[in-house]
Amino acid sequence: MSGPSSGKRTPLQAVMYWTTVVGVWGLIFMIGFFAVFAWGLPDTSKLNEVDRQPSITYLDRSGALLAVRGNQFAPPVNVDDLPSYVPAAFVAVEDRRFYHHPGFDPIGIARAMGRNIKAGRKVEGGSTITQQLARNLFLTPAQNYRRKIQEIMLAVWLEAKFSKKEILGLYMNRVYFGAGAYGIEAASQRYFDKHAKDLTVGEAALLAGLMKGPSRYSPLSDRERAARRATIVLDEMEQAGVITPEQRIEAVSKPVRVSRTLATQHAQYFVDWVHQEVRALVGEPTEDLIVETTLDFPIQTNAERAVRSIVERDQKKGVEQAALIALDGEGRVRAMIGGADYADSEFNRAVDARRQAGSAFKPFVYLAAMEAGYTPDTPVVDEPVTIGNWTPSNYTNTYLGPITMETALAQSINTVAARVADEVGRDNVARAAKRVGITSNIGTDPSMALGAVEVSPIEMAQAYAPFSNGGLRVQAYGINRIRTKSGKVLYEHRPNEVGKTSVIGNPPLSYMNRMLRQVVASGTARGAAISGYDLAGKTGTTSDYKDAWFVGYTGGFVTAVWVGKDDNKPMKKVTGGGSPAAIWKTFMSATLPRLKVSAIPSGPQAAQAVGDPIGDLLSSAGGLFGGGDAPSDGEIAPDTVPDGDPGAQPGPPPQAGQPTQPQADPTFY
Structure with missing residues (x-):
């Protein structure tokens, strides 16, 4: 008689069996799950290692922090x-x-x-x-x-x-x-x-x-x-x-105040500019760097206030963008504004834009004339003139008749400038402009005499600098020294690297300063005059009011200002004696009291006596950031002084919405 064995598991045995099966398969699943997702996990042993790129700290000329890049x-x-x-x-x-x-x-x-x-x-x-x-x-x-x-x-x-x-x-x-x-x-x-x-x-x-x-x-x-x-x-x-x-x-209830360095975005145009230069000078950084620059933060603040106040004031006239650059007599950039608002557009119009100079180019015409034997008192005639197939006209569409060259420049008479350039040779005018600091291509069509030449504000400041410093050519620069945080100097600007080359001798230098002073005293830039200072300069306005300029200077300090629109469309009768001169006056009124101002030197020897006009800043109640308040709206130069019609024929305008230089690097857009 056999036993009652049926081969079936008891309920307890079934529970244990299936629990084991599920557990095994669950374990297999979990091992597989973690194997799949753990594959490719990073090495956690490097937890405390920081993979970082070197940073570059930018300081102004007195050691104030401008920015940290990287x-x-x-x-x-x-x-x-x-x-x-x-x-x-x-x-x-x-x-x-x-x-x-x-x-x-x-x-x-x-x-x-x-x-x-x-x-x-x-x-x-x-x-x-x-x-x-x-x-x-x-x-x-x-x-x-x-x-x-x-x-x-x-x-x-x-x-x-x-x-x-x-x-x-x-x-x-x-x-x-x-x-x-x-x-x-x-x-x-x-x-x-x-x-x-x-x-x-x-x-x-x-x-x-x-x-x-x-x-x-x-x-x-x-x-x-x-x-x-x-x-x-x-x-x-x-x-x-x-x-x-x-x-x-x-x-x-208590406002949180963000660092002034970060809030001051206009200085970033300058930092962008020198940031490109750092790698060219020292290569790719392998450790944190400190870059000591030429920028003067109080003067930069004055520039920001001036540009902001006038652009806001003149928006109804079509003023949308502005650029300002200030150089001392050695070429050091003391202030740079590349646009109305860095947050809206990082395109640096002070350096990268190329706009027609208009009548601001005329000083190079008259410089060539002075070097050819003319004087400020040389008689000329303001009358209709035709050169080839081109007949320039004056801004007022009237003619003054017999005048002197000094009056012709002060009143920005187009007919005289065109005839003088033709007489002395437009090639000679182009060579004079190149010699003093213009680096862009200069065509020699007749209209070049009236500023049908595309230049940048930094070029114009460079080219006017010899008028302000005794006739010496300068090259604008923004870096004094580059060092590591440990103190190792990697680069230091030395004056002899550029050299002091005399590019304007006498009497042409004295003649030009005499005439350009008259532009401010009684000519198209009289709205820029500031009582008690030796000032000179020249306005510029292009066809259809697409560009307006004022480039002015005192002893060893020059500032170039441009206003216009990025799409190259006309403004509403904005001239160089209007918005640009107002920006210049507002900026210089706040800045001149901070400088060791001297008269415009008559030659290299006099320039040596001038030295660095910003070597020792005057103390002010505002401290480091106190650079003097911009004048109130009531003190801003009125936009009433007309500038001579340049008669320049503009090239093809950029496409709508594009920056002023179509071929510019699109990373600036």
């Missing part, structure tokens, strides 16, 4: 050394359950998914601070499920290896805050010119608010949006009990 890093800060509300601000707005989750937050992920599905797009992320740290340390910005799972895996690993305080410290010392700043200390220094341990509640809220989008919520690009975001952070901090209602009210 990524800025600072020594890591200890969370315990910060006010308690600083790290708490990041936790409150970025990861309220930071101290309670294992690296990822299932509740936060579910909430974010629900809101994103409801909105039909991504409106919220579910990443914790630990996940953000893992992403910043080890992963690429790619958005896909594989990277998200890897992010969670690394976040769990970080939580197992470090304490919450250490993770928060790593996060705050590595995260990007915009403006090239990595870490809370670098961000604090760049945005507020202070150490992180000195941050106020409002400043901490602003920096924490940047985590949602460093560019979008930057106070540099949109102050109102940044303020709204900071207010949200303060609300979260109050709800989390990080700050009291009284602290929140105080933070909201």
Whole structure:
């Protein structure tokens, strides 16, 4: 008799069997899952290594900070050394359950998914601070499920290896805050010119608010949006009990002041210009560099105020853009404005734009004449003239008859300039212009005498500099010295590298200064006159009022100003004696009191006595940034003085919406 064995498992045996099967397959699945997603994970042993590019710090001539290009890093800060509300601000707005989750937050992920599905797009992320740290340390910005799972895996690993305080410290010392700043200390220094341990509640809220989008919520690009975001952070901090209602009210009522260096964006045109030169001089940086420049920040501030006030005043006249560049007698760039607003357009019109010079080119015609034996008193006749098939006309469409050359230049008489250029030879005029500093191509058609030549403001400043410094040619430059942070000098500008070449002798130099003084005293630039100073210069206006210029100078200091539109469309009867002269006068009225001003030198010997007109700035109540206030609207030179019609025939205009030089590098757009 056999036993009752049926071969069937008991219920307990079945449970144990299937539990084992599921467990084995689950283990196989988990091993496979982690094998798939762990493949390609970065080497976490390099956690403390920072892969950074060298930064370049730009200083003005007195050591004031202008800008920092490249990524800025600072020594890591200890969370315990910060006010308690600083790290708490990041936790409150970025990861309220930071101290309670294992690296990822299932509740936060579910909430974010629900809101994103409801909105039909991504409106919220579910990443914790630990996940953000893992992403910043080890992963690429790619958005896909594989990277998200890897992010969670690394976040769990970080939580197992470090304490919450250490993770928060790593996060705050590595995260990007915009403006090239990595870490809370670098961000604090760049945005507020202070150490992180000195941050106020409002400043901490602003920096924490940047985590949602460093560019979008930057106070540099949109102050109102940044303020709204900071207010949200303060609300979260109050709800989390990080700050009291009284602290929140105080933070909201007290304005947060962003670093003046970052807020002053016009200096960035100059920094852009010298930044290109640094690599040409020392090659690709391998360590942090400090570049000592020629720019004078108080004078730069005067230039910004002048350009801003006149462009705003004359917008109804069609003035949309402006450029200003100021050089001393050695060629050092002391101020540079490349456009009306750097935030709107980074194209540097002071350096890269090529616009017709109009009557501002006439001094080179008269220089060639003076060198050919003419004098300011040489009699000429203002009457209709035809050269080949070209008949220039005067701005007023009237003729003065017999006058002197001095009067012809002061009143910007087109007929006389055209005839004089034809008599002395347009080739000689072109050679004179090249000799004193014009580097652009100069055609020799008859209209060149009236400024049918495309030049940049920096060229015009260079070319007028010999009139201001005793006849010596200069080359504009912006870098005095380049050194490493350890003090090793990599480059230093030496005067003998350019040389002091006399390009205008006497009597032509004295004659030209006499005539150009008269332009300001009684001619087309009399709106630019400033009582008590020896000033000279020349206005310029092109056909249909597309460009307007004024280039003026005193002893050892020259400033060129241009206004117009990028699309080369006409302004509303804006002449060189109007908006440009007003900008020049506003700028120089604030700047001249800061200079060691002297009379315009009559030759090289006199120029040596002048020296550097900005060698010693006068003290002022405004301190480093006090450079004198721009005159009020009532003091701005009126736009009433006409300039002679240049009669120049413009070339084909750029396409609408393009910068002034169509062939310019599109990275400037």
